[in-house]
Amino acid sequence: MIAALGRRLLQLFPVLLGVVTVAFLLMYVVPGDPVLAIAGERYDEQTLEAMRRDLGLDRPLVVQYLSYLGRLARGDLGVSYVTRRPVAETIRERFPRTLALAAAATAIAVIAGTAIGLLSAWKRVPWLGRLLMAGSLVGVSIPVFWLGLLLIHLFAIKLSLLPPSGYGGGSLRHLVLPAVTLSFASMATIARVTRAGVMDASLSDFVRTARAKGLAERLVMLKHVLRNALVPVVTIVGTDFGSYLGGSVLTESIFGWPGLGRYIVQAIMKRDFPVIQGAVLFMALCFVVVNLLVDCSYRLIDPRTREEAS
Amino acid sequence: MRPAVLPALVLAAMLAAGCGGEDAPPVVRLAFETEPATSDPAFAVDFSSGTIASLVHAGLVSFDEAGAVQPDLASSWRVTGDGLEWRFTLAPRRFADGSPVTSAAIVSSFRRLLSPETQSPRWWVLEPVAGAAAFHGGGSWESVGIEAPDDSTVVFQLAQPAAHFLSLLAMPAAGVVSTDRADSLGAGYGRRPLGAGVWRIGTWREGDVVELEPNPCGWPRPAVRGLRFRILPEAMTRIAEFETGGLDLLEVPRAELEMWRTAGAGLLSAEELRVVYIGFRLDRPPFDDPRVRRALNHAIDVETIIARLLFGAGRRARGVVPAALRDWPEPTERYPYDPARAVRLLEKAGLSDGFEMAIWQRDNPEGGRILESVQAYLAAVNVRVRLVTREWGAFKEAIANGSADAFYLDWFADYPDPENFLSPLFHSRNRGGGGNRTGYANAAVDSLIDLAATLTGAERSACCREAERIVYEDAPWLFLWFPVRYEVVSPRLEGYRIPAIFNGQRWTGVTLEGVGE
Numbered sequence: 001m002i003a004a005l006g007r008r009l010l011q012l013f014p015v016l017l018g019v020v021t022v023a024f025l026l027m028y029v030v031p032g033d034p035v036l037a038i039a040g041e042r043y044d045e046q047t048l049e050a051m052r053r054d055l056g057l058d059r060p061l062v063v064q065y066l067s068y069l070g071r072l073a074r075g076d077l078g079v080s081y082v083t084r085r086p087v088a089e090t091i092r093e094r095f096p097r098t099l100a101l102a103a104a105a106t107a108i109a110v111i112a113g114t115a116i117g118l119l120s121a122w123k124r125v126p127w128l129g130r131l132l133m134a135g136s137l138v139g140v141s142i143p144v145f146w147l148g149l150l151l152i153h154l155f156a157i158k159l160s161l162l163p164p165s166g167y168g169g170g171s172l173r174h175l176v177l178p179a180v181t182l183s184f185a186s187m188a189t190i191a192r193v194t195r196a197g198v199m200d201a202s203l204s205d206f207v208r209t210a211r212a213k214g215l216a217e218r219l220v221m222l223k224h225v226l227r228n229a230l231v232p233v234v235t236i237v238g239t240d241f242g243s244y245l246g247g248s249v250l251t252e253s254i255f256g257w258p259g260l261g262r263y264i265v266q267a268i269m270k271r272d273f274p275v276i277q278g279a280v281l282f283m284a285l286c287f288v289v290v291n292l293l294v295d296c297s298y299r300l301i302d303p304r305t306r307e308e309a310s
Numbered sequence: 311m312r313p314a315v316l317p318a319l320v321l322a323a324m325l326a327a328g329c330g331g332e333d334a335p336p337v338v339r340l341a342f343e344t345e346p347a348t349s350d351p352a353f354a355v356d357f358s359s360g361t362i363a364s365l366v367h368a369g370l371v372s373f374d375e376a377g378a379v380q381p382d383l384a385s386s387w388r389v390t391g392d393g394l395e396w397r398f399t400l401a402p403r404r405f406a407d408g409s410p411v412t413s414a415a416i417v418s419s420f421r422r423l424l425s426p427e428t429q430s431p432r433w434w435v436l437e438p439v440a441g442a443a444a445f446h447g448g449g450s451w452e453s454v455g456i457e458a459p460d461d462s463t464v465v466f467q468l469a470q471p472a473a474h475f476l477s478l479l480a481m482p483a484a485g486v487v488s489t490d491r492a493d494s495l496g497a498g499y500g501r502r503p504l505g506a507g508v509w510r511i512g513t514w515r516e517g518d519v520v521e522l523e524p525n526p527c528g529w530p531r532p533a534v535r536g537l538r539f540r541i542l543p544e545a546m547t548r549i550a551e552f553e554t555g556g557l558d559l560l561e562v563p564r565a566e567l568e569m570w571r572t573a574g575a576g577l578l579s580a581e582e583l584r585v586v587y588i589g590f591r592l593d594r595p596p597f598d599d600p601r602v603r604r605a606l607n608h609a610i611d612v613e614t615i616i617a618r619l620l621f622g623a624g625r626r627a628r629g630v631v632p633a634a635l636r637d638w639p640e641p642t643e644r645y646p647y648d649p650a651r652a653v654r655l656l657e658k659a660g661l662s663d664g665f666e667m668a669i670w671q672r673d674n675p676e677g678g679r680i681l682e683s684v685q686a687y688l689a690a691v692n693v694r695v696r697l698v699t700r701e702w703g704a705f706k707e708a709i710a711n712g713s714a715d716a717f718y719l720d721w722f723a724d725y726p727d728p729e730n731f732l733s734p735l736f737h738s739r740n741r742g743g744g745g746n747r748t749g750y751a752n753a754a755v756d757s758l759i760d761l762a763a764t765l766t767g768a769e770r771s772a773c774c775r776e777a778e779r780i781v782y783e784d785a786p787w788l789f790l791w792f793p794v795r796y797e798v799v800s801p802r803l804e805g806y807r808i809p810a811i812f813n814g815q816r817w818t819g820v821t822l823e824g825v826g827e
Contacts, residue, residue, distance in 0.1 A: 032703030036710060039431040040355025042724070042734055043743040046447065050429055082347045084497035093516040152550045164550035165542060167518045256542040258517030266344065271703045 008295065012288050019284040020072065023277050024065055034081050037270035055081060068277070077281070078274030080267070087278035090263065094247075095282075097167055098259035101251070102244035104179035109186035110237055116187070117194025118226070121202075133195065139188025148181040148254035165256040178255040182248050186240040190233055197229025204228075231302050238294030245290065246283030336822060337521070337536035338803065339558045341548050345517055345541045348500030350492070351485035352423050352430035357812060358539075360482040364813035365522060365537070367485025367505030368529075370398050370416070370464065371476055375819070377583075377634070377726035377810030379476045383411055383486060383506060384464070393471030393764060400462040404527035405488050406510040413458030418489040420456050432483035438472035471764040477725035482813055508532055508816050517541055533821045558803045558822075562796040564676065567621045576798045580808040581625060583632050583723035585731065588669060588684070588788035589748040590716050596665055597715065603785040605655035607645035610687045614647075616791055619680050624791035629782045630735065631728045631774065632792050634810060638775040641782045645789065652691045664692025670714035671697065672705040677718055684788075709747050719747065720793075726811045728774045733759050736781050750786040 035051045036043075052058045056067065071078060077087040120132035155177060156164035168174030201207055202225055210220045247261025260279060267275035346358040354363040364372070370384040381387075384398035403411045424433050424446050436442045440455035455467025468475065478484065488504035495502055501514055508530065509522035522537040542548045545563045552560040562570050562577070570577050590597035597603060616624045625633070629641045656664065669684070671677045678699065685695040700708060708714045723730050734745030737759050741749050755777050762773035782789070799806050802823040809815035 030704070031700070031707050033707045033710070036706050037703060038353075038355070039743070041722070042434065042745050043431050044434065045743060047429065047431055047433070048743065050426065051431075054429060079497065084348065084353070084500055090516055149546055152547070156550055156554050160554065164554050164556065165547045166540060166551075166556075167515075169515075253543045254547055256518075256540065256544070256547055258515065258541065262543065263517060269702055 005292075005296065008292055012292070015288055016281065016284060020069070020277065020281055021065075023280040024068060027271070027273050027276060028061060032271045034271040034273055037272070038081055072281070077278035080272050080275045082267075082270050082272045082275075087274050090275070091260065091279065091282055094258060094260050094263055097170075097257065098245060098247050098252075098261070100170070100175060101178055101182060101248065101257060101259060102241055104175050105182035105186070105244060105248075106237060106241045108179055108183040109190055109240065110233070112183070113187040113190025114194045114226075114230075114233065116191035117229075118198060118221075120191065121195045121198040129195070133192065136188035136191045139184050140192075142184060144181060144185070144248075144250045145254060147184055148177070148251060151177050151181055152254070165254070167256075167258050178251050178257050181254070182244065182251045186236065189236055193232050193236060194229055197232060198225055201225040201228040227301065231298065234294055234297055234301065238290055238297075242287040242290035245286035246279075336534065337538045338534050338817060338820060338822065339538045339540070339556060341540050341542045341551065341557055341560075342520075343543055346520065346539075349503045349511065350500045351483050351487060351505075352428055352432060353500065354482050355431055360813055362511075362520060362522075362539070363482040363485055363503075364507070365509045365816060366503050366507045366511060366525075367482075367487060368403070368411075368507045369479055369481075369484045369486060371480045372816070373480045373726065373809070373811050373814035375807055375809045375814050377814055379480050382480075383416065387476075393473070394468050396466040396468070396475060398464045398466075400464065401529075402462075403506050403529060405504050405506050406525045406527055407488075407504060408527055409488070411486060411506045412461050413464045414461070415488065416464050416486050417456055417458045419486040420484075421451060421454075422487065422489050422492060423483060424454065430483070432481075435478045435481050435483040438468045438470070438475055438478070440467045440469040442469075473763055473766055473770055474725065474727045474729040477727045477730070480813075481725055508818055509537065512536065530818045532816075532818045534817065537817055552798065552800070555800065558800040559806065560798050562798055564621050564623045564796075567623060567796055570796070570798055576801065578797045578799065578806075578808050579623075580795055580810070581632060581634060582793050582795045583634065583726055583811060584720055584793055585627055585630055585632065586624070586718075586720040586790045586793060587627070587630075588716055588718050588790065590786060590788075591712060591714070592749050592751075592786055594715055596659065596661060599659045600784055601655045601659040602661065603788075604645065605652040605659070605691070606688065606693065606788055607785055608648045608655065609652035609691045609693070610684055610788065611647040612790055615680060615683055619676070619683060620791070620793070623794045623796060625794065627789045627791050629778045629789070630787075631731045631778055632723070635723075635726055635728045635731070636771070636774070636778075638771050641779050644782060645785070649687075649691050656691065656693075664694065666694045666696065667715055668696045668698050669716045669718060670705060670708055671699055671718040673699050673701045681718055710743065716788075717747070721745065723811060726814075728771075728778075729759070729762065732762075732774060732777050732781075736777070736786070748786045750781070750784070752780060752784060755780050 034055070034057065035048045038051060039048060056064060077091070079086050080090070116132050116136065120129035122128065152164045155162045162177055163174055166174055207220060207224050210224050247259045247264060249261035249265050251257065252259045252261040260283070264276065264279045267279065342358040344356065344358055346354070346362045347356060348354055348359050349362040349366050351363045351367050354360045368382045370382060371379045372382040374380045381401070383400055383403055385401035387396060387398045389396050400411070400413060405411060420436060422428050423430050424436055424442055426446055426448055433446050441449065441453035445451055445454045457465050459465060485505060485507070487499070491502070491504040492499045503511065506528065507525060508528045509532070510525040510528070511520065512523040513519065513521040518541060520539045524532050524535070542551065548557065548560055549566065551557045590603055592598055612626050616622065616626060628643055633640070656662065669681055671681055681697050685697060688695050698714070709717050709719070721731065721735055734740045736746060736750050736755055738746070738751035738756050740746040741751065758773045758777040762770050762777070765773060795808060797808055803820060804823060805820045
């Protein structure tokens with residue numbers, strides 16, 4: 001297990017190097033000049049040249065790339081061209097908020113999604129299953145933007161139950177609407193996958209055996225059916241949680257949530273290279289780490305993967 | 311597992327925190343669409359940064375709500391008859407840490423703005439000062455015409471007369487910074503500024519909120535206890551916040567205007583110091599032919615576009631200077647909507663089969679609707695338009711490097727003066743980055759603008775008027791409109807008016823109902 005984990009950790013380096021390189025190159029391929037964003041609407045060429053020189057943008061691409069890698073190796077993500085603040089400092093400030101939103105959304109998606117999936121797989125009430133699955137289809141298809149506005153309209157404007165937007169210094173009330181909005185698509189997918197998994201597992205030999213040996217139905221469901229149905233759910237949770245950690249642009253924008261997503265989008269608009277590169281690298285790191293954890297969790301949930309690996 | 315887990319979660323969250331809305335705090339609650347990049351006057355180039363920079367820093371002079379220049383750090387000033395020497399007498403004022411704002415501190419702040427090491431994109435605010443451009447280009451400071459003969463006097467020697475010099479000094483970039491603080495913090499100054507403005511920064515939570523509190527040494531004293539700027543990028547969110555009492559002021563998006571007009575209460579409006587136009591690259595055929603440009607101006611029914619697509623929130627631009635800035639009559643209409651005339655003009659220019667062109671725009675739904683209608687109007691005179699949409703960064707670069715033949719753009723005043731429209735947009739010296747994106751060059755216009763800078767009063771107006779008339783006739787643009795801005799205020803906010811120029815509102819004249827000193 002430890003050796004396998006070590007191997008996986010080593011494999012992260014080429015992945016991250018690839019991400020860094022692609023993010024770096026993309027910035028120079030897309031049109032747009034960072035110094036134009038810094039200079040505003042009225043500028044002179046001489047000042048632009050001086051800025052380019054100062055930021056090192058006048059050097060050959062290879063030199064810029066190597067010096068960027070050099071800085072990365074020293075753990076330096078650079079300084080934003082626009083705000084002139086260290087990228088790492090801003091990420092440190094924004095990441096906890098993104099993490100809070102991602103964790104809340106994932107928790108809601110997992111709890112509500114598996115519950116809905118289990119309910120809809122309940123054979124005794126077949127119409128409920130069809131209804132819930134139709135509902136989850138809507139859930140998968142509903143645009144985040146529209147859902148967010150709908151929830152604001154209902155819970156903030158009509159019912160005055162929750163604040164329409166903002167981080168509120170981390171208060172739970174401010175977290176509810178964005179977390180529910182963000183969780184929706186994932187919740188619906190989890191519900192569908194759980195239902196399919198449960199129905200599959202219910203028909204398998206080991207469940208029939210468990211029932212035949214007189215195990216209580218509740219235990220059969222929990223120990224045998226649900227545990228097997230959970231493997232694909234963990235994959236979904238891992239992927240979604242990993243991508244939420246990079247910030248969820250739409251949800252953050254609608255709810256004025258000061259997370260990483262908006263930071264990156266603004267940086268892209270202004271061609272703020274150090275921010276884009278630093279944030280993309282950070283997102284990639286989150287994503288691969290979460291994926292690694294998901295892979296490890298398979299080993300805990302599913303004994304077969306343990307055997308295959310060893 | 312219970313099915314009611316989601317509603318239960320929501321309910322639990324609400325119970326944990328109490329369901330009632332919090333009491334409205336004794337601060338004015340406002341919103342920015344984008345977070346200020348900085349509060350450093352030398353680097354504030356966008357709206358929100360300029361706003362914060364001006365609230366935290368005082369200049370020698372500042373704009374009042376109506377856009378007039380008023381005393382600030384300087385209590386009075388006089389200018390010599392030749393318009394070359396400006397002498398400012400300082401009021402006794404202090405930075406927010408209590409240290410005095412001496413003439414030496416002010417000169418030091420201006421030196422920082424001009425220094426090539428600072429690399430301020432706004433150094434040009436002091437360009438009229440003798441030797442300023444040379445110093446910025448690497449020359450010596452000794453030859454720059456800024457000096458402090460005693461502790462309470464600052465004197466500027468200009469290279470040539472500049473009637474708009476006072477307006478330049480009221481811009482955010484001319485705000486006086488404590489250079490001691492700026493030198494010690496470097497780039498960190500943007501978040502921890504030290505100025506002598508009405509306000510100082512209380513809290514700045516990245517991407518979330520910027521809270522200002524009264525500067526204990528500031529002047530004048532505001533009646534409200536603070537300003538809270540929340541960062542809310544989405545218009546719909548800002549509306550929801552306003553409707554639920556979370557904001558005291560809302561800029562009404564044009565598409566929502568009808569609703570607020572019928573609601574009535576608290577709706578304010580003001581014509582912005584901004585002009586919207588479609589610019590042509592004048593060095594490219596067929597736009598090098600004025601007949602073609604005039605034909606395009608005749609081909610579009612701008613009034614109808616304003617009525618239908620802007621919901622009336624604009625005034626047809628006949629000329630380039632907003633009404634509030636001119637004391638001369640608007641040029642007479644030269645381009646009434648007349649497609650037949652447009653066709654005739656195109657025929658005269660040898661384009662009886664019409665032609666194809668591309669109009670570039672930044673990614674923006676309203677702009678998209680407007681340009682689709684422009685496209686349809688031009689199609690009626692056989693000009694086939696392709697719309698090219700790019701996001702802001704790529705759009706700006708396309709205009710800067712000349713790959714856009716024609717572009718839909720606007721120009722915001724930096725300071726309320728006709729010079730700020732005529733010179734950057736049409737003086738040949740400002741072609742390219744200076745603001746003249748079409749590459750317009752007309753020697754008569756250049757000399758009128760230069761002459762106007764040396765004059766005052768009616769003579770200056772006459773020059774500006776003539777320059778505007780020539781530009782209007784030459785039609786380097788498709789002249790569109792001067793937008794009207796609409797805002798609604800909450801019932802508790804009193805004494806607010808829309809400022810003529812964005813940094814003219816310092817929130818010293820507003821009060822909040824039920825909130826005392």
